[in-house]
Amino acid sequence: MWCFDNQKLHMNMAILETQSEGGNIRDSLLLTCQSSSNLIFGIQPKQEPLIRSLSESELRQMPKERFNQNEFSSIKLSKDLKIRKEDIILYNRESGILRDSLEKDELLTKSEKERRKTNREKFKRALRVERLHFLLPKKEKNLKPQPALKIDWSKSKIKTNPDIIKVLKSFYTNRRDPQFPTGNQKLLLEKLAPFPIFSVENNLRQIILAYPPETYMKNLSDKLYDYYYRLYEWESDTRATSIGFFFFNPEDALMYESTIWKYGSLSAAELGTRLSFFRFSTAYKLNRTSPPEIRFLFIPDVKEVGDLVTRYRYQYGKQMKFHPNQKITRDGFADQPIYTIENVQLKQGLFSRREVSYFGELKDHKYIFFTVDGAESAWNKFRQANPNLRLPRRPNLLVYNFNSFINDCEMDPDLINQNFIFMLNREAYKALDKSKQDTPKVSDFSIFIDNRVKPQLFLIKIWAKRLKLVLFHAPRINEFPRREALLDGLTNFFPPSLYRVK
Structure with missing residues (x-):
């Protein structure tokens, strides 16, 4: 068991103002992790920081810790303010930190700089290994955002009452x-x-x-x-x-x-x-x-998803329909695509039509294909077995995804009466044949x-x-x-x- 991206990581912290549902401005602590070698399946992504503020629901699910006022308190910038040089201070953008000579690193002594640097590194590490989780307080109505917050994070202890x-x-x-x-x-x-x-x-x-x-x-x-x-x-x-x-x-x-x-x-x-x-x-x-x-x-x-998004959906046109619950965009498709062959309407005369349903060797089973090539191959065999029907060259396909199909099966009260067969991709069958040999x-x-x-x-x-x-x-x-x-x-x-x- 390995992790393949264990290069040196760099962490940045920023305070951004996000708009809440009620119109109030919320200060959120954001962490960004950037690696010098972040490769997935050999593909080099864009080297840019991944910044995302945690939602309230995510924060509620994190370890619960209640902070006292002394542990997590606001700071009013004034002349009488007493701040220890090693304290962790989170500043708002408009707090005037660049004009606050008391906290500028350039004016600290060498020992004070070292204490501050050590304390900050400990604080960053505690955040990095996920020992600390908190949400900065809301802005009160008709009041300016708090200019800065002091965090006595070393006082935080595990507090819980487990069942x-x-x-x-x-x-x-x-x-x-x-x-x-x-x-x-x-x-x-x-x-x-x-x-x-x-x-x-x-x-x-x-x-x-x-x-x-x-x-x-x-x-x-x-x-x-x-x-x-x-x-x-x-x-x-x-x-x-x-x-x-x-x-x-x-x-x-x-x-x-x-x-x-x-x-x-x-x-x-x-x-x-x-x-x-x-x-x-x-x-x-x-x-x-x-x-x-x-x-x-x-x-x-990966290849099938790429072909579906860039080729098949345009080649098939109206003959390819997507399930109402399927998420698809111009450049993406959610999860593993699966295909089922839908019924075909054939003309019998001027005013009559005949509906033809696809079936395989097992007529009481529903065939689910993982590739368009597999569905087309099965449809061609069905056409050759029924030449008198004059079936179209391409089948009518309904596109869905595997995970949603499984979720639907879990909720289906009539699942016991349904039988289905998965038709794998060509590479899977080659691997199976090689394994048997x-x-x-x-x-x-x-x-x-x-x-x-x-x-x-x-x-x-x-x-x-x-x-x-x-x-x-x-x-x-x-x-x-x-x-x-x-x-x-x-x-x-x-x-x-x-x-x-x-």
């Missing part, structure tokens, strides 16, 4: 979805089980997660606070979250694996990576029941050995190797081994093309 019964119940129930599985969710687990989806795992049979950079900044105290927060305070994911990916297209998964080898080459070479098959039911269960601050997401077929049939005992015993033996082997390197290859005591020793001379990093079925 012990709720905490004990969380140990044997799922906190993300306590009702899982409902009746419809059990049916979905059965209906999704035959279909594959792709992810990347290591030789310990662990799905490789993308960790937030904050993870590598946290010390033991921060980790204990995180454990406390997840146990007592967590209600939804409002802080930095670790993410696991499930891909509809194996080519996208291989690109992700290549990114792992490019930016986490040391860990990838030691623990290994491989493209693995998972059942849709397994991915669906992890998506609904993941632990606090860990999410498993479905990553759509490379992996012979094995017994259940061999599967148990492969998934349970071998990972533990591999873990023992890793730690034995690490101990050997520390004892015999470290140049001096308390110094880590050289990179070349850890990698055994491996310099050309290229991910292996191995497939496993889960």
